[in-house]
Structures are given as structure tokens and as C-alpha cells.
Amino acid sequence: MLNLLRNWKERHFSDPQRIILGLMLLAGIGIVYFLGSLLTPVFVSIIIAYLLDGLVIPLHQRIGLPRIAAVLVVFMLFIAGMTIMILWLLPLITKQVTQLVQQLPRMLVTLQSSIMQLPAPYPELISKKQIVDIIGFLNVSIADMGKQVLSLSLASVVGLIHLLVYLVLVPFMVFFLLKDKTAILSWGQRFLPDNMDLTASVWQEANAQVSNYIRGKCWEVLIVWAVSDVVFRVLDFQFSMVVSLFVGLSVLIPYLGVTVMGMVVSLIAFVQWGISGNFIAILAAYTIIQILDGTLLAPLLLSGVVHLHPVAIVVAVLLFGGLWGVWGLFFAIPLATLINAVLKVGFTRNDPLADLPVSDPG
Known part of the structure; x- marks a missing residue:
């Protein structure tokens, strides 16, 4: 066991660039x-x-x-x-x-x-x-x-x-x-070590994904906000502006945001109309907006941007949300993308096993 740990340490941390x-x-x-x-x-x-x-x-x-x-x-x-x-x-x-x-x-x-x-x-x-x-x-x-x-x-x-x-x-x-x-x-580079090829590679990998992700998410927030506001106003939904704003912002928090805002929309609609046709119409409209966002808008804006497994996304949301609250929820995916870039570039470089095909668990 000790030899295994020693070999892992020498394999991954003998490179000065990884230490940097x-x-x-x-x-x-x-x-x-x-x-x-x-x-x-x-x-x-x-x-x-x-x-x-x-x-x-x-x-x-x-x-x-x-x-x-x-x-x-x-x-x-x-x-x-x-x-x-x-x-x-x-x-x-x-x-x-x-x-x-x-x-x-x-x-x-x-x-x-x-x-x-x-x-x-x-x-x-x-x-x-x-x-x-x-x-x-x-x-x-x-x-x-x-x-x-x-x-x-x-x-x-x-x-x-x-x-x-x-x-x-x-x-x-x-x-x-x-x-x-x-x-x-x-000015900042003057204080950094000369040999930073690995750090530069990690930055390029993370920057390419994070920048596109953030810009795509900004457009997604604006579009979902605008569409939700128009739909809520047409249906005469109370607090349409502020609720639609939070519906738009909820796309920044994967899975949890949609669920929480669905409960909020349901509560306000129930208090406003009770169990009625208007209540069902609001829930149907919210559901359709989320389906269109998840199946059309998000893939169009974020296609090929972030390669993270859904389980990794949930873990990132729970971890960073617990550490830094609301800001941790908002930046969970960019931070997870940075960690993924570090693991992908920093710990597979010059690794003879990195290029081997991964077997399909199915």
C-alpha cells in the first residue's frame, strides 16, 4: 500500500510544473x-x-x-x-x-x-x-x-x-x-516562475470552457427572464417582473433552481387563484418554458461548452453552495469546470495511460 502511494506521489508530483x-x-x-x-x-x-x-x-x-x-x-x-x-x-x-x-x-x-x-x-x-x-x-x-x-x-x-x-x-x-x-x-507575469507551461495549458482549457459557459448562461438568463415575464404578464400573474427575474436566474443553479422556483410559482399562483384554470395555466406555462430551455435553448447556447457528468454537477452545487452560500451556487459550474481542467490537463499530461480508450460501463 505504501509503495502504491509512493508511486502515485512520484508519478504526479515529481514534475515541478505540477507543484507550481x-x-x-x-x-x-x-x-x-x-x-x-x-x-x-x-x-x-x-x-x-x-x-x-x-x-x-x-x-x-x-x-x-x-x-x-x-x-x-x-x-x-x-x-x-x-x-x-x-x-x-x-x-x-x-x-x-x-x-x-x-x-x-x-x-x-x-x-x-x-x-x-x-x-x-x-x-x-x-x-x-x-x-x-x-x-x-x-x-x-x-x-x-x-x-x-x-x-x-x-x-x-x-x-x-x-x-x-x-x-x-x-x-x-x-x-x-x-x-x-x-x-x-x-506586470503580474514578472512575479511568476518562468516555466509555467502546464499552468498556461490549464488556464487555456478552463478559459475556453468557462468563458463560453458564462456568456452562454448570461444569454440564457436574459432570454428565460424575458419570455417568462411576457408569459406571466399575459396570464395576469402577480409579481410577474420579480418572479420572472428569479426564474431567469434559476438557470444558473442546475436542477435545484428550477425545482425551487417551481414551488414559488405554484405557491403564488395558488394564493392568487386557488386550484383553478389559471393556476393550471401558470404551471403549464412554467413547465413548457423549462422544457424548451432544457431541450432547445441551453443546448443551442452551451453545446460542447462544459463536459461534466450530471452527478458531478450536483456534487459541485452541494459542495460550493455549502461553502459559499448563494455565490457558491452561482459559480458552482465554473469552479467545477476549473477543477475538471486541472485534473484533465494537470494529472494526465505525460501519462501513458491517459490515451487508452475508456471502456463503456454499459
Whole structure:
């Protein structure tokens, strides 16, 4: 057993480039873990600049615009989009979120009264004791919700200050990250070891998949959001703007997002209409949107982008969601893709067994 472990260690960690790759990964994880709360505006700016650079490169390389001109065009579009979102979209969403929070107690009361009536028609499925337990859980949920709303209101001033800081710092840093990309990368490379071919290969593998995945997901979020909003408005569904927004964002969380939002849509529709034709129409519309997204839209936008097994995706969502909460859920797939690239490139390079065909378990 010891010889097996020793051979595995010599096989994978005798290469200095693999050691460099491991140190780079540990340094990145350490910076995010220990300095994440302090450098959040910097990380947000880097992510936005990374996404916008995908628009700058085609303008510069394919159309022939100078780099600075392409940066200015993309940055002005970014500022215009942010302005529209802040002045028009954000007030609408804030208004509907406020209305939704105000009506949550009424929704839960309506749900309680409906649950209380379940033992009569379905005594074999649910007992009165189970009903009492469910009602107790809902009452505790209402109390916790009130405390959370109060804490949010008390923290609103601090949140407003943070928002103002983001509105000033993030666009400023995004512009200079785009404008001085080459200079910043050259400066950073001066502090890195010379022989980093393996790390560069891992970055190229991960960058090719992650960049296409993120851009494809951004388009998917926008399309699902827009389609859901139009459908919900046509069906006169309450809180159509904010619910459709979260339906769009739910595509970022594989499997779990669709399920949770399905429950939310069902609850709001049930409180609004009860078990009726409108209720069934909303559920049918939501189901059709998700089917079209899963069978047509997502494969079209993400075809061949991420090669991860569904089990690996679920594990990534659970793991990173548990570590970093909501942000971990959103970035679970890019992080899993990075890990996959590290394993694929970093631990199969110069491996005589890597090129052997894999037998089909079926």
C-alpha cells in the first residue's frame, strides 16, 4: 500500500510544473477565502471585465477597431445598460419585492387554511397531527421572516453605502482593467516562475470552457427572464417582473433552481387563484418554458461548452453552495469546470495511460 502511494506521489508530483500549478491554485483559494470580504469590489470588477472582454476582442480582432476604441464602445454600452437597470428596472423590481414581502403573511395564512382542510377529503394521506406540525412550522417561519425583514431594514443604511461604493468603484476599475489589460498581465507575469507551461495549458482549457459557459448562461438568463415575464404578464400573474427575474436566474443553479422556483410559482399562483384554470395555466406555462430551455435553448447556447457528468454537477452545487452560500451556487459550474481542467490537463499530461480508450460501463 505504501509503495502504491509512493508511486502515485512520484508519478504526479515529481514534475515541478505540477507543484507550481498546485501552489498557484492554493494561492488563489487563499486570497478568495481570507480576503474575499475586503476585496469584493475588486473581484466583481474582474468578473465584469472578464465578461466584457469577450465583446472587446471581436471588435478589436475581427472588425479592426483599435483596442482603446473597442474598449470605449463596450464600456459605454455597459454604462448605458447599468443606467437603464438602475433608473428603470431596479425601481420596478424593488416595488414588486416590497409588495411580495408585505403579502407573504397573507399568503402563508391562506396556505394554512388550505392545509387545515386537507384531512377531510384525504384522511388516508394526511392526519390532523401532521397538519398541526405543518402549521407550527409555518408559524415559526413567519416569525423568522419578520425578524429577517427587521434586520434587513436596520441594515439598509449600511447596504446603501455599500451600493454607492460599488456604483463608483466598480465601473472605474472595470474600465481600467479593460484598457490596461495587457500592461496588468505583463506586470503580474514578472512575479511568476518562468516555466509555467502546464499552468498556461490549464488556464487555456478552463478559459475556453468557462468563458463560453458564462456568456452562454448570461444569454440564457436574459432570454428565460424575458419570455417568462411576457408569459406571466399575459396570464395576469402577480409579481410577474420579480418572479420572472428569479426564474431567469434559476438557470444558473442546475436542477435545484428550477425545482425551487417551481414551488414559488405554484405557491403564488395558488394564493392568487386557488386550484383553478389559471393556476393550471401558470404551471403549464412554467413547465413548457423549462422544457424548451432544457431541450432547445441551453443546448443551442452551451453545446460542447462544459463536459461534466450530471452527478458531478450536483456534487459541485452541494459542495460550493455549502461553502459559499448563494455565490457558491452561482459559480458552482465554473469552479467545477476549473477543477475538471486541472485534473484533465494537470494529472494526465505525460501519462501513458491517459490515451487508452475508456471502456463503456454499459
